[in-house]
Amino acid sequence: MFGKSRSNACLRRGYLMRFSKPMRGEMHPLARLSADQAAKMREALNTGQISQRQASRQYGISRPRVKAIQDGTAYNEKDY
Secondary structure: OOOOHHHHHHHHOOEOOOOOOEOOHHHOOOOOOOHHHHHHHHHHHHHOOOOHHHHHHHHOOOHHHHHHHHHOOOOOHHHO
């Protein structure tokens, strides 16, 4: 990377620069879902088409993350 190790650590944690806001949702470099995928997953979970376990296996994310997406605390509209 570049700069000091502190700057590099901030980049690894999802910060664009040291004093900027953290990147959230699909803007984060390690994101596994897009906003569209999260919306489709939320809809399927709320209608009972798939369980949290099925969603976590299908999308390759943890069950607590699936629960956060279903509740709207992750991948919601205010993240973008």
